[in-house]
Amino acid sequence: MKIKLGLLYGGKSAEHEVSLLTARAVSQAINFDKYEVYPIYITKTGEWRKGSALAGPAESTKTLQFGLETSKPNSIASFLPVENDDASKLDVIFPLLHGPNGEDGTVQGLLEVLNLPYVGNGVLASAAGMDKVVMKQLFAQAGLTQVPYVHFIRKNWKSNQEALLQQMEESLQWPLFVKPANLGSSVGITKAANREELIKAVELAFKYDRKIIVEQGIVARELEMSVLGNDNPKCSVVGEVLPTKDFYDYEAKYEDGTTNYAIPAVVSAELLKKMEDAAVRAFKVLDCSGLVRADFFVTDEEEVIINEVNTMPGFTPISMYPKLWIESGLSYSDLIEELITLALERYEEKQ
Ligand code: ADP
Ligand code: MG
Ligand code: MG
CATH class of the missing domain: 3.40.50.20 (Rossmann fold)
Incomplete structure (x- = not known):
């Protein structure tokens, strides 16, 4: 059958x-x-x-x-x-x-x-992975290093704007990245270099969500890793996103072709190990299943800072997630087969 x-x-x-x-x-x-x-x-x-x-x-x-x-x-x-x-x-x-x-x-x-x-992540992992604030709180629990951030809801911004601006200026260093909490594809994200830009960026992000997150900007490599499995997830080789413009925004992702990618990326054995450890910890703390793409910032000192995980990453054959597996020796067809097997296994386990 x-x-x-x-x-x-x-x-x-x-x-x-x-x-x-x-x-x-x-x-x-x-x-x-x-x-x-x-x-x-x-x-x-x-x-x-x-x-x-x-x-x-x-x-x-x-x-x-x-x-x-x-x-x-x-x-x-x-x-x-x-x-x-x-x-x-x-x-x-x-x-x-x-x-x-x-x-x-x-x-x-x-x-x-x-x-x-x-196939893929369940309700909890999907929901937690979509909310950048909840995701970061869980990552902190898992002992993962992250950039400093502040988060707040629209109502508080309306009633307490000056206090929030001061809090951000005191606790974070410019430039700042302002993001809607629940989105992806860089939609609604702005880099702000001063108070005036910050206010505009916050107003824009609130068009997409009632909750936003403001992060300290970091100068670092953007390295990504594909994770596959249920209880014993495996990690792929590392990929690197090389935006030629200010940051990896919506146009750079889908439209203007200005982004370069290195698959695989050049990483030391030590860095690879640190990333694998962090990717698996992120996978486990969100209770993921099937697949996740774990995205990191890595500084010149090789400090591994987790940015986010994506619970349903781009999945065309030229997307980063499958490409990292192809580079690791798993074809696109075999990857699909493996994901279906994992889905059926997970379902059986729950019965
Ligand atoms: P999305 O879920 O929409 O992909 P990200 O948090 O990954 O949102 O942000 C999109 C891009 O913005 C990142 O790939 C990176 O280029 C840039 N970026 C986001 N946060 C920071 C930060 N704190 N410091 C530097 N660059 C950042
Ligand atoms: Mg994302
Ligand atoms: Mg991202």
């Missing part, structure tokens, strides 16, 4: 198109002798569409999109593994969604309620 695999992609977020590209790449890498692949598409307006099994690898993102876009929306209940509807009895779901409503635990919660095994 083939394993029925649901590919869940699209979604309301800004990363809809990226998700389609990922879904196409995954469908092309899957072994159709072993898996029957069912597309589950979330339209840009948030409607769920379920297609019949793909006959073979999707040739284009249109195959994955238009056929379903015009079909009838499905109720969430139609995804329940019910006895009398064979096509619904999916064995495992691969959510290929990023950002809010995909990477933040909400979709994961839905799949838990539907009692469906799924």
